[in-house]
Each structure stands twice: as C-alpha cells, then as structure tokens.
Amino acid sequence: MGSASVFLIIVVISLVAYYLTRSRSVAVVNGDVRKLHSRPSYFGAHAAIWAILPATLFLIVATNVGSNFVERSVRASLPAEHLVKPQNEQDIIYGMVRSIATGFDRLSTEERAVVDGDITKLKSVLGSKGLPLAQDPQPFMVDAAKHLTSATTTSHWIIAVASILIALGGAYFSYTRVSPTFRARNNVERFMLWALILSSTIAILTTFGIVGSLITETMRFFGQVSPVNFFFGTVWDPRFSTSGSTSGQFGLIPLLLGTMYIALVAMLIAVPIGLFAAIYMAEYASRQIRSVVKPLLEILAGIPTIVYGFFALVTIGPFFRDFSAGLWGALSGNYTNFIEAQSVLTAGFVMSIRLIPFVSSLSDDIITAVPRAMRDGSLGLGATRSETMKRVILPAALPGIMGALLLTGSRAIGETMIVVLAAGVAANLQFSPFEPMTTITVKIVNQLTGDLEFNSPQTLVAFALGITLFVLTLIMNVYALYIVRKYREQYE
Amino acid sequence: MTDAVFNPAASSAAAPLRDIGIKRRRAAEKRFRAYGVAAIIIGLSFLVLLLVSITSKGYTAFFQTKITVPVEFSEKIIDPTNKRATDPKVLITANYPNLARDAVAKVVGIDPKDRPAIARLKGFVSDGVRAQLRDMVLANPDIIGKTVPVTFLASANIDSAYKGQIDLTSAEANRKVSDSQVEIMNKLSEAGVLREHFNPAFFISGASSRPEAAGLGVAILGSIYTMLIVLALALPIGVCASIYLEEFAPKNRWTDLIEVNINNLAAVPSIVYGLLGLSIFINFMGMPRSASIVGGFVLALMTLPTIIIATRAALKAVPPSIRAAALGLGASKMQTVSHHVLPLAMPGILTGTIIGLANALGETAPLLLIGMVAFVVDYPTTPFEPATALPVQIYMWANEAERAFVERTSGAIIVLLIFLIIMNFAAILLRRRFERRW
Numbered sequence: 022m023g024s025a026s027v028f029l030i031i032v033v034i035s036l037v038a039y040y041l042t043r044s045r046s047v048a049v050v051n052g053d054v055r056k057l058h059s060r061p062s063y064f065g066a067h068a069a070i071w072a073i074l075p076a077t078l079f080l081i082v083a084t085n086v087g088s089n090f091v092e093r094s095v096r097a098s099l100p101a102e103h104l105v106k107p108q109n110e111q112d113i114i115y116g117m118v119r120s121i122a123t124g125f126d127r128l129s130t131e132e133r134a135v136v137d138g139d140i141t142k143l144k145s146v147l148g149s150k151g152l153p154l155a156q157d158p159q160p161f162m163v164d165a166a167k168h169l170t171s172a173t174t175t176s177h178w179i180i181a182v183a184s185i186l187i188a189l190g191g192a193y194f195s196y197t198r199v200s201p202t203f204r205a206r207n208n209v210e211r212f213m214l215w216a217l218i219l220s221s222t223i224a225i226l227t228t229f230g231i232v233g234s235l236i237t238e239t240m241r242f243f244g245q246v247s248p249v250n251f252f253f254g255t256v257w258d259p260r261f262s263t264s265g266s267t268s269g270q271f272g273l274i275p276l277l278l279g280t281m282y283i284a285l286v287a288m289l290i291a292v293p294i295g296l297f298a299a300i301y302m303a304e305y306a307s308r309q310i311r312s313v314v315k316p317l318l319e320i321l322a323g324i325p326t327i328v329y330g331f332f333a334l335v336t337i338g339p340f341f342r343d344f345s346a347g348l349w350g351a352l353s354g355n356y357t358n359f360i361e362a363q364s365v366l367t368a369g370f371v372m373s374i375r376l377i378p379f380v381s382s383l384s385d386d387i388i389t390a391v392p393r394a395m396r397d398g399s400l401g402l403g404a405t406r407s408e409t410m411k412r413v414i415l416p417a418a419l420p421g422i423m424g425a426l427l428l429t430g431s432r433a434i435g436e437t438m439i440v441v442l443a444a445g446v447a448a449n450l451q452f453s454p455f456e457p458m459t460t461i462t463v464k465i466v467n468q469l470t471g472d473l474e475f476n477s478p479q480t481l482v483a484f485a486l487g488i489t490l491f492v493l494t495l496i497m498n499v500y501a502l503y504i505v506r507k508y509r510e511q512y513e
Numbered sequence: 514m515t516d517a518v519f520n521p522a523a524s525s526a527a528a529p530l531r532d533i534g535i536k537r538r539r540a541a542e543k544r545f546r547a548y549g550v551a552a553i554i555i556g557l558s559f560l561v562l563l564l565v566s567i568t569s570k571g572y573t574a575f576f577q578t579k580i581t582v583p584v585e586f587s588e589k590i591i592d593p594t595n596k597r598a599t600d601p602k603v604l605i606t607a608n609y610p611n612l613a614r615d616a617v618a619k620v621v622g623i624d625p626k627d628r629p630a631i632a633r634l635k636g637f638v639s640d641g642v643r644a645q646l647r648d649m650v651l652a653n654p655d656i657i658g659k660t661v662p663v664t665f666l667a668s669a670n671i672d673s674a675y676k677g678q679i680d681l682t683s684a685e686a687n688r689k690v691s692d693s694q695v696e697i698m699n700k701l702s703e704a705g706v707l708r709e710h711f712n713p714a715f716f717i718s719g720a721s722s723r724p725e726a727a728g729l730g731v732a733i734l735g736s737i738y739t740m741l742i743v744l745a746l747a748l749p750i751g752v753c754a755s756i757y758l759e760e761f762a763p764k765n766r767w768t769d770l771i772e773v774n775i776n777n778l779a780a781v782p783s784i785v786y787g788l789l790g791l792s793i794f795i796n797f798m799g800m801p802r803s804a805s806i807v808g809g810f811v812l813a814l815m816t817l818p819t820i821i822i823a824t825r826a827a828l829k830a831v832p833p834s835i836r837a838a839a840l841g842l843g844a845s846k847m848q849t850v851s852h853h854v855l856p857l858a859m860p861g862i863l864t865g866t867i868i869g870l871a872n873a874l875g876e877t878a879p880l881l882l883i884g885m886v887a888f889v890v891d892y893p894t895t896p897f898e899p900a901t902a903l904p905v906q907i908y909m910w911a912n913e914a915e916r917a918f919v920e921r922t923s924g925a926i927i928v929l930l931i932f933l934i935i936m937n938f939a940a941i942l943l944r945r946r947f948e949r950r951w
Binding site for chain 2: 438
C-alpha cells in the first residue's frame, strides 16, 4: 500500500473522529451545550488533530527509516564476494537490483515466465519497459531483487497498519476525554499557535537552507580549486565538465567586472529617467495623470525578464548592430558594425527599461514622504517648484533615494534572463561597452544546464559564484534597508 | 484727472526693476518640468515599443499555413511488393512523404515523372506528414488504394513565406525559399488548397524540433502544476506566518530577526533560489529532476516573502477596534483572529497572493537550474514527471536557430502576457470590489 493511500485513510479516520467526537460531546450534556467548557466543534477538532498528526508524523518518519532499513538488509544479503568491492561498485549493483525489482512489477505474467526461464533476456525485456540496465544481470541480482520486493512489501504493510492503528488510537484517546469540563478549545488553540510559529520559522529555514547549501557546495569546490585562484584569477576557462579534471581556470574577475559594467550601464540610463519620472509624478502631475501613468510604468516591472531577454535578442541587439554599421558607413564608407548584437550596451540598455519603474516607484514614495512643511516653507519664501525640489526636497530625501538606488542596483546585479540572452557567454576582460561580456548569473546558468556531474569543479563553481552573488546582493540590501529605515524614522 | 493715471512706462523708466533673474528662473522651472515629461514619455514609449515589437512578431503564430489536397493512398508507393499481410513493418516504414508530394504535384500540374520538377517540391510539406499518414493507414489499412482529402501542415519555410515574413526581393541564394517554390505556393494558394488556418495545435502540442509542429501544451500544463503547488504551499504558510508575526509574536530579538530576514529574502536574486532547489531538493532529498514538484517548491519559497509582506499589510489595515470588540465579547485571541481579522483582511491577502503568483509564473532562472529545460513531447500526468514551464519554453525557443521559431517564441510570450494580464486584472478587480476604507 502506498504512502499516499495510507495518508488518505488517515484523513478519513480523522474526519470520522471529528464527527463522532463532536456528537458525543453534545450527547454527554444531553444536548445542552452551554454546560460544555468549549463549543462542540472544538471537541471534534481536538479528535481530528489527535487522529491525523501523530499518525502522519509516524508515516513520514517510518517510510524513510523503513526504506533505509530495507536497503541495508538487501545490501547485506548480497554474496560475500560483492560485499568486499568498493562502495561505488556496490552502488551500481544495488541500482541494478532496484531496477530489476521495479521491472518485475511492470512485467505481465507471460513476460515473467519468459524472464524466469532465461535470465539473459531480462536486459532487453526491461529495456523495452523503459528501464535500461547498466550491465548484464546476474542470477544473484535477481534473487536480491526478489528479496527487495518482498521486504519492501512487508515494510509497507507494517507501516500502513501501524499508522492506521496510531490514527485510531489518537482518535480513541481524544474520544474518551470528552467531558463537560475538558478544555478542548485551549488545547486546539495551543496546537494552532504552534502551527503559526512553525510557519513563521520557514523564512528563517529558507535563509539557513540557502546559506548552508551554498557554503557546503562551495567548500567542496574550494577543495579542488584554491580560493585565491577563484577570487583573483583573471581567466575564466572551465573546460569540459568531466569528473576529476581540474585543468580549467576559474577566475572570478572577468565575470565580476562584466556584472558590474552591465549593471552600471543599466543604472546610468535608468536612474535619470526613473528619478525625473518620480519627481514629475510627485510634484507636477495631476491626480488623473498620476493614476494612469504610475500603473502603466509599473507594467514594465511586471513583464517577466525572459521577455526582455528575447526583446534584446531579436530587436534591440540587431538594431544596435545595424545602426552602428550604418553610422560607421556614413562616416567612413566602410559598413562594418562597431557594436556587437550581444554586448554590454544591449544588455545594459534593455535592463535599464526594466529598472525604470523600480527607481521611479521607490523614489516617488520617498519624495512624497518628505514632510509637507518643508515644501510649503520653501514655496512660501518664493522659491519656484523646481528650486524647492532641487534645494530642499531632494537633499532631504537623498539618503532614502540612495537606499532605493542600492536596492535597484542589487536587482541589476542579480538579473539573469536578460543577460543570458543579451550579454553573450564569452568571458572577456575588456572595457568597451560595444563588446560582449558575461556575468556571474550567466555563468551559473551555463555551468548548471545540461548533463551534470556533481563532483566536478566545473559544476561546483556555480555554487561559489552563487555565494559571491548572494553576499554581494545581501550587503547591498541590508545596507539599503538600513538607510531607508533610518530615513523613515527621521521623519516620523 | 488725466495726470493721476498710472503710467507704467513712466514709472519703470524712473525706477527700473532690479534684475532678480525671474526670467532665468522661470526658464529653469520650465526646463525642469520638461525633463520630467520627457522621462515619462521615454518610459512609456519603451513599454509601447516592447509590446508592439512582440505582438507584431508573434500574432501570426496563432495561424498556421496548411495544405488540403486529395491524397491517393497508392499501393505502388506504400507496399510495392505486396507483403503487408506477412510483414507488419512494411506499413510502418513505407515512403509516406512521397504520397503527399505526389498529391501536391497533381494539384499544381507537375508530371510525377518529371524528376527535376518534383525535386522542387522537396521541403514543401512538413516532415510530420510521415507520421500523420502512417497513423491514418495503421488505423485503417483499408484506406490503401483510395483517395481521401487530407490536410497537412506546410513546412516552416513555406509558412513564413506565405505569411510574408521572408523578404522575397532579396537574392534567391540568401533565403530559404526558392523562386520556383514561391511560384508553386502561389499556384496552390490560388487553387484554394493552401490556406492559413487558426492553429489550435500551438496551445496543445508538446515540444518538437520542427517549428510548424511545436506547441505550448506541455509548458502550459507544467506551469499550471507548478502554480498549483506554489499556491498550496505559499498561501497557507505565508498567511500563518504573517498572523503569528502580526498578531501573536512578542517584540523581541527573535521576531526582529525573522522580520529582517523576510525583507532580505524578498530581495535575494531568484537564481539563488534555483541553487537552493538544486542542492537541497534534488541532491539532498533526491527529488526527481525536471519535475514540476521541485519547481513548485522553489517558486513557493521565492513567493513566500511577497505573500507575507502583503498579508501583514492587510492585517495591519484591519482597525484595532474590531479586535477590541471581539475580545470584549469574550472571544479568545485565536477566535478574534480567525473569525474576524482574517476574513476582513482576506481581499488584501488574495490580491497579494495573485501578484506573487504572477511573478512566479514569469520566473525562469530558478527553473533552468532544476532542469526544467527539457524536451518533453508527452503531457506529464503527475507533477513528479518531467515537464517544462511557459517561460522556460520561451527561453528554449529563443535559443533555436531557425527563423520560424522567432514567431513561435513571440507567440508564446503573448500567451504568457495574457495569463499575467488576466491575473493582474483579477487582483485589481478583487481590490476594487472588496476594498474597505475604515
């Protein structure tokens, strides 16, 4: 019996327990529910929780422990000459045993008869069922597979029966506790509170998960490539992703520079546009214009980045290339393009479009948060609106705006799909905005798509890049949030 | 009396106004304002440019050029040696494309024996015709020897040429469709045989290396699975976490830490979540690669901060008087929250959830890392099977070299944007309909 169907049975038991216990609580006081400490549905809920919670926890734990236990017993039952082999060969043998066992489940009775008679046919028969075997199967593997099947079935049955018994026991326990003085509501509410607390720790767990997984994989990478070569290397050339080969070079510098350069180009375009748009909307625009323009600009932030990437790939990139060819041709008569289709400029330009609404909304909020009195005072002294903005409001809002720009910058650095399609994959170390460069995020995607071999530095380097990116954006975010918070307190 | 008339010319002549730079200041004011207008116009024109560029390239993907001709299921071509009764392989390996080719040749009026003329028909009909005719014959072997009208897909190049996407004025060697093919195409079109049809296969089919047969079906289904998992995980966990933080949590270091944490998680680059998913869900927990379940888990973690922030704002907006009234009537803290505060905050929570889901729907990078870049032809029946998602399909098509995939990619983007527009509209409607001002 599968875990899913066992769980379904547990759910049914808990539902039945809910109704039975609820009606018993009413029956205990002969229908006069005012005499109960809690309302009847709390008694029901108490029973449902007792039926479902311990049984489900047991089911989850026992399923994992059980399959481990079965694996160990099957491995121990292998013939002695295989037990002395190295671990990875044993793993291959066990993998085949498992494939054969799953294969047996899928075969019809006639096919089983054929295979039982002649073991050499097993490989082709299983192959036709979509289960390719690594080597030719041997008789001891078939025996082990049968052992595995029977042990798995037994363990499933034991776990299923035990979980259902636990569910029934929990329900019975709660059922017997029904009495007018039983504080069912408090019990249920305590349980609910714990559920809430658990949920709120998921956020912390996610952070631990990110940091923990990045650090462990990065440590494995640094076991094969020295951190000095990674952080200060100027050549990115990881070579092939074959296990054990460390001949590649993993220099972070060209990727880091590419990331910064593209982010800088994007910010140079997005910040003036976004800032002026924010100033206009906060200071000059009428309510109607504001209510139309603001959501329209925010659409730009809602469009998925892959769409921008494609836009760069088929529209902006070729446009820059042809435009530069035309310009150069008109100037010198030689029609060659000086801007590549995939270049720092293309990626930065398209990224800037997406960043405009971030800059404008964040700055808009901050500008409107400057106390009215400062603005009115300046206008009252005869300053024009632009002078008020330039000399009073912007200086007052400057720390907040800096925070907003930092947040936007961290977004530019972590941006992936636009640069994957628009910036190119060549890790060049150069300074022309018209040439392709690549970024940290592009290389993470490059190293981790396709067939993976998890022991090679070519794959693990992605985690080292990931932690660099994470730390970089984390510092920017923490500092930005700190500035924005401090700024907000100043005016509250 | 006339002497007393105020004469501005005379008085200004007498005492000229001190030049305090009013003109300059007014001009600066105007300039400043113009910068603002220009910035907004630039931003909006980027939006228009983006949308126009995508829709003009993509709307044709919803139509497909097809050729309807009477096909003679000639025994001479399918089974020249008449062995099909004994050898079932004959019907599987027969030269079906020739049937289609001859049928088209007949309509255009090319003699089947004229080899050079026939050769020009090569690459006119989609390669998928082989499987299409084979399935017809296998399903009904009696069809052999009869003539039945059949509708084929035109090949991608002919499709592009018919839709006018290939510049026919350029040199013949530089394009994929020759002049003679265009001539045949026009003949077929005049005969009413070659026409554009609405293309439902674009929304239904799975992956294909032939652009004319490639569709979004698997990607849409994968996205739906993923979104359902995100909704099932992120909404309850996010709401529970917000309720605790907003209504129950004491103000101490621990809850401060959680707060800072959530704000930071909202700003972590999405690709880092992909690394988390790869390392924890796939490597450590041994979940299947390329499956929507892992995609759903990763995107749920990514959406959680958005939902928590929106939910907390919605809970904060419920006035304290409601809580005080409920508590005053004897409700417990938990009853106050679950019977009164939560229902009142629900519209705000749902709006935030929909916006979080819309972000997750367009997210690509984390899904690339957990291997949802897969060539999946068949529908996944459960979330544990390999699938792709809409944005990932767009990425894969964007990387295809063939010209005809540009149209497909833009079409897929339109589909994705339509989904997003629907979700955002739902969020706006929800807010308009249920928003309360206290």
